[in-house]
Structures are given as structure tokens and as C-alpha cells.
Amino acid sequence: MDEILFVYSQINIEIMDKIKVVAAVIKKDDKILCMQRCRSRQTYNSERWEFPGGKIEKHECDHEALLREIKEEMDWDIYVGRRIGTVSHDYPDISVEIAAYLCKPGDGEFTMLEHLDAKWLTANELPTLNWADADKKIVELIRKL
Numbered sequence: 333m334d335e336i337l338f339v340y341s342q343i344n345i346e347i348m349d350k351i352k353v354v355a356a357v358i359k360k361d362d363k364i365l366c367m368q369r370c371r372s373r374q375t376y377n378s379e380r381w382e383f384p385g386g387k388i389e390k391h392e393c394d395h396e397a398l399l400r401e402i403k404e405e406m407d408w409d410i411y412v413g414r415r416i417g418t419v420s421h422d423y424p425d426i427s428v429e430i431a432a433y434l435c436k437p438g439d440g441e442f443t444m445l446e447h448l449d450a451k452w453l454t455a456n457e458l459p460t461l462n463w464a465d466a467d468k469k470i471v472e473l474i475r476k477l
């Protein structure tokens with residue numbers, strides 16, 4: 333029975349649509365902006381740390397999606413630079429593919445409209461936070477830059 337359930341869960345993961353997400357690694361001097369997600373029903377990501385961003389909408393390119401998400405979540409304008417890399421992760425109910433971009437802050441300050449907390453940390457300090465599982469892979473990419 334356990335074997336049948338295991339095979340079924342593997343098939344389930346393979347047929348799950350990959351949700352395409354963009355994330356902004358916003359760097360000011362040597363510090364990177366880290367944001368804490370709110371408490372949520374997705375317990376595995378509840379109050380975990382992430383890079384701001386979100387799902388890419390139909391007919392949007394990564395760049396447009398990033399600018400829109402940061403405006404919506406933080407009422408902030410950023411400059412989007414080069415892509416650091418793309419990571420994939422299978423959560424229990426969804427599968428995500430996250431493209432992470434190196435970004436610079438625009439003028440002014442951000443407002444925390446959808447997050448619990450924010451911290452500016454150096455690349456070496458990043459592993460001290462409780463990151464969303466997918467983001468642990470992004471943190472590794474950043475530490476290799």
C-alpha cells in the first residue's frame with residue numbers, strides 16, 4: 333500500500349503544472365533585501381523568508397512581472413538587472429520554477445504592504461534566516477556570485 337501511495341505521489345508531482353515565479357534579489361551596497369512572508373495556510377511557507385516577487389501573469393515577460401509585483405507588494409520602483417539563475421522546487425501541493433534577478437533599488441523607501449518583516453543582510457549572513465525551501469537554492473547561487 334505504501335509503495336502504491338509513493339508511486340502515486342511521484343506521478344502527481346510530475347503532472348503538477350509548474351508555477352512560474354520571478355524573484356528580485358535587491359542589492360544596496362553589500363546588503364541584500366530579504367522579506368518575511370506572512371502566516372498562511374501553506375504551512376510550509378508560512379512566515380518563511382523569501383525574495384520579493386510573485387507569479388508571472390499571461391503575456392508578461394519576467395521584467396514586467398518583477399516591476400509589477402514590487403510595485404504591488406512594496407509600492408516601490410526597482411531596476412532589474414541580470415538573471416542570477418532559475419531554481420525549481422516541488423512543494424506538497426504545488427511545483428514552482430523561480431527565476432531570480434539581480435536588482436537595484438530605485439529612489440525612496442519601500443512600504444511593507446504584504447510582508448511581516450524585512451532585513452538587509454550581506455550574502456554571508458543570508459543562511460541565518462529560515463528561508464522558503466526553494467529560496468535556499470537561490471541563496472546558494474547568490475553566495476557563489
Ligand SMILES: Nc1nc2c([nH]c(=O)n2[C@H]2C[C@H](O)[C@@H](COP(=O)(O)OP(=O)(O)OP(=O)(O)O)O2)c(=O)[nH]1
Pocket residue numbers: 351353354355377381382383384385386387388426428430464465466467
Ligand atoms: N514571491 C516569491 N514567491 C516564492 C519565493 N519562494 C517560493 O517558494 N515562492 C512561492 C510561494 C508561492 O507559492 C509562489 C508564488 O508566490 P506569491 O504568492 O508571492 O505570488 P503572487 O503574489 O503572484 O500570489 P497571489 O497571492 O497574488 O496569488 O512561489 C520567493 O522567493 N518569492
